[in-house]
Amino acid sequence: MRKKVDADVSFCDFKPANAKKHKPNVCAFYKHQQDLRWKGVRDEPYKQKGDDWSKIMRRVLIGAHGETTKFHVRYFEISQGGNSSFEKHRHEHVVICIRGRGVLLFGKKKRPMEYLDTAYISPDTPHQLTNPYQEPFGFLCIVNAKRDRPKLLK
Amino acid sequence: MRKKVDADVSFCDFKPANAKKHKPNVCAFYKHQQDLRWKGVRDEPYKQKGDDWSKIMRRVLIGAHGETTKFHVRYFEISQGGNSSFEKHRHEHVVICIRGRGVLLFGKKKRPMEYLDTAYISPDTPHQLTNPYQEPFGFLCIVNAKRDRPKLLK
Numbered sequence: 102m103r104k105k106v107d108a109d110v111s112f113c114d115f116k117p118a119n120a121k122k123h124k125p126n127v128c129a130f131y132k133h134q135q136d137l138r139w140k141g142v143r144d145e146p147y148k149q150k151g152d153d154w155s156k157i158m159r160r161v162l163i164g165a166h167g168e169t170t171k172f173h174v175r176y177f178e179i180s181q182g183g184n185s186s187f188e189k190h191r192h193e194h195v196v197i198c199i200r201g202r203g204v205l206l207f208g209k210k211k212r213p214m215e216y217l218d219t220a221y222i223s224p225d226t227p228h229q230l231t232n233p234y235q236e237p238f239g240f241l242c243i244v245n246a247k248r249d250r251p252k253l254l255k
Numbered sequence: 256m257r258k259k260v261d262a263d264v265s266f267c268d269f270k271p272a273n274a275k276k277h278k279p280n281v282c283a284f285y286k287h288q289q290d291l292r293w294k295g296v297r298d299e300p301y302k303q304k305g306d307d308w309s310k311i312m313r314r315v316l317i318g319a320h321g322e323t324t325k326f327h328v329r330y331f332e333i334s335q336g337g338n339s340s341f342e343k344h345r346h347e348h349v350v351i352c353i354r355g356r357g358v359l360l361f362g363k364k365k366r367p368m369e370y371l372d373t374a375y376i377s378p379d380t381p382h383q384l385t386n387p388y389q390e391p392f393g394f395l396c397i398v399n400a401k402r403d404r405p406k407l408l409k
């Protein structure tokens with residue numbers, strides 16, 4: 102179902118004459134404001150519950166407004182001292198750092214991530230993102246639209 | 256087929272014991288260098304031929320190294336005065352500006368694109384990206400891995 106969006110988010114008007122305004126799967130333009138916030142994109146919790154993660158939130162850029170893409174594009178931000186879940190799953194991640202810096206654990210490797218560093222995390226690879234630094238660590242995470250549930254690891 | 260990559264591109268080592276090094280679909284880390292260049296990612300022409308576009312090139316971040324994602328992630332850069340094809344197709348585009356600024360024509364709308372502005376171009380929407388400015392206009396373009404051939408428009 103289509104999520105409510107701000108009225109001044111721009112949707113293109115090239116669609117069938119009988120289509121209703123803001124019908125799912127029309128064009129959209131999410132204007133970047135500042136501090137990695139986009140008009141029409143809301144803050145959401147990283148996950149609904151769990152104590153295996155901390156100080157991390159999400160903004161769903163593509164995937165929450167009725168798009169038919171085979172992928173979703175999300176922005177995640179980890180505050181100082183925070184971390185994502187240590188987990189694995191069958192679906193892949195593409196992670197692109199766009200704010201600050203952090204650390205990516207994937208497989209047996211641990212690598213610092215800086216601006217525009219890009220990681221491909223293949224199926225069933227244990228992974229975790231952490232932010233040991235003072236500035237927020239923000240990254241795009243692109244995933245298949247259809248995906249399996251993560252398995253938490255310890 | 257797996258493309259050749261620089262030897263010091265980092266691939267994670269969490270894979271089956273019988274997997275060969277650099278086997279398709281292992282993890283990868285593409286270190287950002289400068290000016291929107293990544294270690295292990297080569298410059299490619301925008302298209303193989305055509306006179307409907309100019310001064311635009313591509314770098315394929317995800318999709319050229321055997322990844323099994325349902326999507327590909329490409330970086331395109333348009334120099335001053337250049338443009339992509341004016342076209343439409345069934346598959347969608349997600350465009351995220353990460354360098355300079357440009358102009359997006361989609362449907363009947365024309366919008367300036369600046370840093371981190373994000374557009375979703377829905378199926379069969381005519382679209383074109385141009386750079387009337389002096390600085391390079393660079394953007395991520397994320398598409399389904401399986402997609403139809405574009406139809407050129409005039």
